[in-house]
Amino acid sequence: MNDSNSILETGFAVRLRGVNKSFRSGDQITDVLKQIEFEARTGEMTFVVGPSGCGKTTLLSVLCGTLDTDAGEVTTLGHALHALSAARVTQFRARNVGFIFQQFNLLPTLTAAENVAVPLRIQGVPASKALARAREWLARVGIPEKANEHPSRLSGGQQQRVAIARSLVHEPSLIVCDEPTSALDSVTGHQVMELLRDTTRGGRCTVIVVTHDPRIYQYADRVAEMEDGRILRVAAPAPAQPGNPATN
């Protein structure tokens, strides 16, 4: 695929082999993923970048098990998702995957703490214990005082912090982020990415970020470029600029 293959062959968290995915709309079939070969190493932050419509989000959906493939193998955290039943994949996501969405997708009728506690409640953790853990994570992402606020009373940055806390509260091994900064201004975007980097750094948590926001490429350990349903190359991001806090 490219010169980084030798690095990716060991210690991977995600490995896709020959993955195809197409969508049908009436008589028209659109091939969104074409013979995808992709790997993400454990503990690294891998960005998937490319123009709109190139298949980034579909790739993200496939590798975390929210979308089936038409062909190929998807192995995530050692689980062959392509071979598991839908129920098993759902269980896998509940235990192992944290999600950060472009539009945050916080439940508007729940408080920040209750939103953060959702992944734990899905796993059956008692409400009181889940809420206590949620408050701890809200403190770690810097908004402990917002625990009882509803999302409508939080700024975009605060909402994304809640979403980050929600993605981490059940200590998943994989976090998938879909355009995490596209709804945020530049400063808040950097703050959110720094927070994401700081809270996942040093652990075994693999982060995969789909984005077309070049302002945040500097946070990546590796960047996979996509175009027209294919991965063109996987490489380290551009060298850090002097004085750039993100890469220094």
Added chain:
Amino acid sequence: MIEIALKMLFGERAKYAILVSGICFATILMTQGLSFFFGILGFSYATAKNIRAPIWVVDPLVQSVDENQPLRDTDVNRVRSVEGVAWAVPLYIGGTQAKLLSGGATYQVTLAGLDADTLAGAPAKLISGNILDLRLPQSVIVDMAFVERIQEERGKELRLGDMLEMNDRRAVIVGIAEAAEGQGNGSFVFTTWDRAKEYAPGQRSMLTHILAAPAPGWSEADVTRAITRETGLKAVSEAQLKQMSSDSMVTNSPLPYFVGLLVGVGFVIGLGISGQTFYAFVLENTRHLGALKAMGASDFKLAQMIVVQAAIVGFVGFGVGVGVMSGFFSLLPEGRAPLVLLWQIPLIVFLAVTLICMVAAVVCVWRVSRIEPGIVFRS
């Protein structure tokens, strides 16, 4: 997850209010329709409630207590001669017209002519007067509904001693009784059997019913069978007579169609408003439900959430609806309006509401099961 479902439901107050209102409205409509049905059915056997006797004997063709199918005068003695009959007395039931002797409007009334010796079948509760005064010349006892109509017409109180005119004959009011309203105008006038011949329009035989009772040691069932066997007449218990009368009304009147329509409309409205709103509620939450699904909530857990939401809406809407109707019924004058809230009615309505909620929940669960978790990644 249940508490999340409840917060999603209660958090959207406007939609929650619409959902509950739909079920509440359906409950009210269905409760009203069924109460009306049983209320009207009660009218069909009001005569059997006002004239109490263990056994009624009528012409074999009679299907309802108010049917005036004359018997032969000798039939009373034939019934008395049946073994196991303690007593048997003649009774006249028929329609006639009554008005104040001093003038005014004429009212259709049900005239009951009781046996003068025993006064069997006399009203159980008198509001004023004495039942024995029925033996005085020209005396009648009227019911409260009649009194209220007359008082409303002439604008002053009707008293004992006031005079009526029935079939060009004079009658003196000697008592006012409490009685259930019957069909037609619903008022009852009680007099003796002999005097009923004068007050009623002429007919060949004034014996329309025979009241009887079983002798000690005999059951009603045995005696009714014996009377039927030996006289060829139809002998029934009071309960059977009521059932027979209500069955006749159901069979021979358009009531079931009206009530069916009313209850059906209530059901359809409930299903329409609540079902559609609930479905819209789920559709609008598709993204959030998709997010939950992406985060690992199984279809079963999401189905549980939806069923709980539907159940809560159903319980609250039903409770409010039945409460409203109970309150409304308690304001109505007892026995006057054709509305009866039997304990079975809330049960039937509850089952209907449960069905509405189940249909809504099943459709929504189906919809949720088709949500792709990947939807959350689409902007």
